Amino acid sequence: MGSYHFLLDMALILFSTKLFGIVTKRFALPQVVGALLAGLLLGPACLGVLVETDFMDQVSEIGVIVLMFTAGLETDVQELRKSGRSALIIALCGVAVPLAGGFLLGTAFGVGSPLESAFLGVILTATSVSITVETLREMGKLSTRSGSAVLSAALIDDILGIVALTLVTSMADPTVRLSLVLLRIGGFFAAALVLGVLLHKGVKWLTQAEDRGRRRYAVFSFGLCFLFAYGAETFFGVADITGAYLAGVIIANTSQAAHIASRCETLSFLFFSPVFFAGIGVKLVLPEMSGALLLFALVLTLVAMSTKLLGCGLGARLCGYSGRESLQVGVGMVCRGEVALIVATKGLALGLMQEALTGPVILCVMACAICTPVFLKLSYGGEKTYSDLVQSDLVDQYEAIHSLDIAAQLMLEDHQRLLQEGREKQTGPNRAGRSRSSG
């Protein structure tokens, strides 16, 4: 009966990640932190009821691909084009400084080859602005000049992070020369573009042929995501998550993007993400967290925070933001999240990161998530609300989505109530007298 054990694993993962997620959400922390804690608790580090299996590894791998595909789906190329020069400069500085900081840290602590040190820098590049957005909205500061700059810069930051990841992981094979690596990456992007356009037209034709093609559009898009992930690795030596992200970007600019994104998000939160995040926690074996590693985790966290703060703050200052605003932009970009963990997992698989560093990376992500809301409140503290609001499509969009969410929920509740009332009426005394109007 041992073959059914993976069902228990799935049940444990779903229950524990969600329970811890609720607890962390109470403390205004992202649910990712809860999921990581759940994995730590259930894994060999504490209780030991959950161990790594091949199945969990493969589900995790699909989880990563789904997460990156969804990230790509949320990339609005139109918005990107409008985000402007200052967002680009903030993002560029905000990627370059952590990249350099990670490399220097890796070299100083001797984590391995120069490539492994560079990879540590790549882990530190990707910002996660979800906590910042949530905190700023609560504070009513999302429409400030600094809030709007964070949103725009974060868009570009994602793409720069992917470029850095693609470059470094493509060099993982030491027998391959840099020129060939660049050629491969170029070839991959060109092939992806051509294939994307062709498939896009094909799928469009299929969808137009029938009225209700929403479902098949989602299935085809998801298939495309797997195809790109596989093709990237197999034919171009580029990371599979780069392929998935690119597939997402291509589909993001179709009319069905919102629908597909919502479907993939369901797939992600209901199954793949919990397994992925708990899986990271499970990878951590506590005895390895010796004093030296704890020290490294502390330094890594400090480097992660200070380099992002410095890079983005400097970028903002260069673009004419005031000193206080620059500080706010820097603090807003400090937080790391899913992408840092995804990159780290990829590094483990490619041999670009030692397994022992998993713990420090997890601790660093957690620390950033815990500190960001506190830092943000401090940096905006005492400022008058609505002091210098700016007009930003991006901010409008975020707020529109937030209101739509609430509206949709109210409508659904209303609908359920109506159905319930209708049912009660049908079983009531005057049922026989009801006349049928439809055939």
Add this chain to the structure above:
Amino acid sequence: MGSYHFLLDMALILFSTKLFGIVTKRFALPQVVGALLAGLLLGPACLGVLVETDFMDQVSEIGVIVLMFTAGLETDVQELRKSGRSALIIALCGVAVPLAGGFLLGTAFGVGSPLESAFLGVILTATSVSITVETLREMGKLSTRSGSAVLSAALIDDILGIVALTLVTSMADPTVRLSLVLLRIGGFFAAALVLGVLLHKGVKWLTQAEDRGRRRYAVFSFGLCFLFAYGAETFFGVADITGAYLAGVIIANTSQAAHIASRCETLSFLFFSPVFFAGIGVKLVLPEMSGALLLFALVLTLVAMSTKLLGCGLGARLCGYSGRESLQVGVGMVCRGEVALIVATKGLALGLMQEALTGPVILCVMACAICTPVFLKLSYGGEKTYSDLVQSDLVDQYEAIHSLDIAAQLMLEDHQRLLQEGREKQTGPNRAGRSRSSG
């Protein structure tokens, strides 16, 4: 780079099942038939590009569990109670006759032990009315006495099928006595009920604690599904799919059932179902489909059709339906679908069905799906529309869901159009003059 091959497998499965699904839908056949054909074509039977892997097996297993969980979620106990005596009699006869027919067929052809013959009967019990409902709605016959009887009887048919499956699979272990088997099944249902009520209260408490708990409700429910599936197998020797179905039934009677069902359905159609159905096709090796097996497939199909027709028709006649109406009820219940395939897969895993019988079962399901719409049109042919419409909550509900589907889609399209217009307006000339109303 071999480890990335499963990504290609997933891409191939998603593309091919959906493409074939579109083709079969053109011919008014269920998409399941298309997915099976896709698996046959890609598998060792034809092209051989797809082979069975452990990963695919485990994803398929989860797919089966998700399908049965969703089936349970759609069980409305209130409707069941209202469906009445005649629906019960039709369903009982419609399960008993195919069960006996399958058993006799298995014995005549010598498929194995008496239990294996009985299992063949279990495969033939589960009706799939989706094709019937679709065809009758198109013909405007869903509100007839016979149409309404099919809908009600199909609800009970599902549950009787589960009971038969649970009984036969629980006896798979020859060392266990029947009395112990019955005790175990009773124990399982009792434990499931108690655990279900407790968990239900716990989840309710958690959900009330926060406003926006829809997501976590879905995750917890899905976790419950896995827990029941695991518990059924491990502690009670009851099939995991029985556990998943029961978890679905328990959750079906909560306020969040509709939401959870829609989420699980997404999970199913976007990933797990395609893998499961294609996986069945992949299992089929063509050289094994010798003349004897083809003959068996033909006889199996004839037995499947005639026993359902006879059983349900007889039941309807006993309840006072006219000869013609009884024929219509019988034809309406002929079709088999997902559940027959799920049961067959379970039988393979438990050693209750020989692998060679996979082909005949697939052919039988396909033949029933192809013939049902034709038979239905013949049996209703020449009859005046709206001749004897009846009042049925179930029919009303089906039609309400159909209209809601359309309404929801129209609303979404409208919403996308508005968003698009709003975006164009923002980038238009009078953008600067727009005033902000929200902070």
